[in-house]
Amino acid sequence: MGVFFFFKLLLSSFAFLFTVCAFLVVSGLDWESVLSLAAHRCIRALKTAQGEHAAPPLYTTLNRRACSSVSTPRITTHYTIHSRDKDPRWEGIEMERFADEADVVIVGGGPAGLSAAIRLKQLANEHEKELRVCLVEKASQIGAHTLSGACLEPTALDELIPDWKERGAPLNTPVTEDVFSILTEKYRIPVPILPGLPMGNHGNYIVRLGNFVRWLGEQAEELGVELYPGYAAAEVLFHEDGSVKGIATNDVGIAKDGSPKDVFERGMELHAKVTMFGEGCHGHLAKQLYKQFNLRENCEPQTYAIGLKEVWAIDEKKWRPGRAEHSVGWPLNRLTYGGSFLYHLNEGEPLVALGFVVGLDYTNPYLSPFREFQRWKHHPFVAATLEGGSRIAYGARALNEGGSQSIPKLTFPGGLLIGCSPGFMNVPKIKGTHTAMKSGMLAAEAVFPKVTAEGLDSETAGLHAPEYAETLKKSWVWKELHAVRNIRPSFHNYFGLYGGMAYTGVFYWIFRGKEPWTLKHCGLDADQLKPAKECTPIEYPKPDGKLSFDLLSSVALSGTNHEGDQPAHLTLKSDSVPVQRNLAIYDGPEQRFCPAGVYEYVPLETGDGMRLQINAQNCVHCKTCDIKDPSQNINWVVPEGGGGPAYNGL
């Protein structure tokens, strides 16, 4: 009887187990989490043994899946995630801030911010009015965080500083030759640039934008703008009525674990009648303002690309000053938006500025924009120029591709958005500097009469200047963006790149954007990634150290550095999401899309499972992680001012 009973028990427990497993399989749960811990370890050991000879761990970390039972080590210590109000280590620390008043405060010392500052001071001098304009910039010097191709269209500069040539603006290289190609793995298909196509560069200048921005900074200082590089705007301040009061700069002297150091000092408050936010693409304060004032309710989400750039000193025999080359195609497939640029500068030394852009709406989590860039340089057409040369600079930055469909509401009580922050880039032209400068100038013109008026004519304590948005809509910026609005979204079709080029060739070249419809983008870039198991890993060639290089030596070349003992500024809303979601579903794409090697999945010290390691010191402030994180868990906040890359003429 006992045996029979035991046998029935065994059968029924098997049946029970089978039903449970069947249920779990049907509901799509992971098999392995059902098995016992011992069996789990056994399977993992087998996989790891196989894995030793497979692709290097960085690229196929699926071999070591995390146990959900392992507790997550604490990663984020920043006060924006873990408030200091209830933190016992902050008891008794003086948190009062020194405050100062200006008429206008500008956040960001890029083309837009500096153009706005210059225009404001020009108007003040013209009308003989006193105006205090303060500009804060997180880079240690103006231009150190500036990175762009760049072919500058001088239209905005001609309006802002007509005698720029006499004043020594570094526009030394007029474009003499435009070359456009479709690349295949070994060959090149030349594409004629017919007049009227957006990528024609007649009349434009190849510039080192960092040097141009530095020159703009000098012009601004001469006019009396107070420039404060090395100080980051970390917080937006609000009046009681909800309008923007100004900004506060970053606190200094907080240790890596979030506690105050001996040298702790509070940031400073800069109050203004109007605050202009020109933080560049995907600014962190702008991100807060979108939520605060609901600025994005009537526009599409912004879509981005990442641009990686290097400067090379090449063999003089290969140097063709004034030549601007662009390519599409290899190494990207037709469904991934992107392409390259290579500009021959004419500034004495035989230098070329080259780079690669990849649309951040790509779907394969195994794609690495950095390695695509390195791989592209091996194409015979490109290698021919670079052979015998040496690399002297490297950097990366995200850029906007949303065009007019993604422009948010630009003004709110107490402030407004200028430049690439709201995003005025002309995508097919791949130019955004001229429109950014113009937006800064228009903002200055709209705000000037209000800040210099005798009485404060405003409903809110912070001034509201909706005239800025109105004048912008009537200006050439809007006409230009409207004409090219359908080109980028036209790439979302079965033929991808070729469909987009066909659309451009027909509708833009013939109709100049006058078609009555407006195509849409495909939503948030972060939502476009497919799970890793649906995609194939990409085999990238090893860097050869002559044309292509590894990530870490590239990061060293950017000169980036941060005070080591500070909380990581790449903050996570939840410390457990990276391993549980990003690694589990997408195989940790942040390891690949970060152009500075900030994110690494490393094995836990205790043995089983992985953890996310954030090397915050490497960050080059490109903002790609905040944009592309499929879980939207990463929130980039500004680190201590003065940190970040040290670009020189990039």
Add this chain to the structure above:
Amino acid sequence: MSGRVLVGVKRVIDYAVKIRVKPDNSGVVTDGVKHSMNPFCEIAVEEAVKMKEKKLIKEVVAVSCGPQQAQETIRTALAMGADRGIHVEVTGKDYDMLGPLQVSKIMAALAKKEDAQLIILGKQAIDGDCNQTGQMTAALLDWPQGTFASEVSLEGDTVKVVREIDGGLETIKINTPAVLTADLRLNTPRYATLPNIMKAKKKKIAKVKPADLGLDMTSRLEVLRVDEPPQRLAGVKVETVDDLVAKLKETGRL
């Protein structure tokens, strides 16, 4: 005692930046490159400001030698708490060849002019790595020196200095006026915060030329050529000790 301390601050290429040699091998590219205050000079300024806060001395004067941009470095020192600055203008060829001997002559002349009680310098600059200016200045003035200081205590007319030396720590007591050079562990420099930078704009920076001090900046050295260090070759891994010995014999090292 005047209670005045002279602090030398040098503007150098930031330590995190990758240096590039000029194509004509005459020097290193400095145009547009990120510069900052020499880290050891920051420590020197901090020590002087701490002394002033403890009321051991009365005035901190920051001195820098170089072109117009040297004023930025003096401003940072002023923002950290120095009272006034002296910019010794040295430009062009003289600046390219400016070395410890010339700077120590300048510091000695200024120390006499300003009736300084102490001169505090960084132990060395991260570009030249000479580690000579402090010692030369003391010699020119015939003052005692406390170099590689990791602890300094001013006691009336004397200074007790704990020095970091090869064998450990050495404590000496020297009379003022004296020259001190700061080592890494002397203190943690404070940040130059924005309100202090704004206040520093109101502090005075006097401009002076070496000729005004009766000094000749001609260098006795001439730089012939600057090159990058040779590329480090990859190492070779060997399996056994015998292999290692064989390889060493092969390359003639054994």
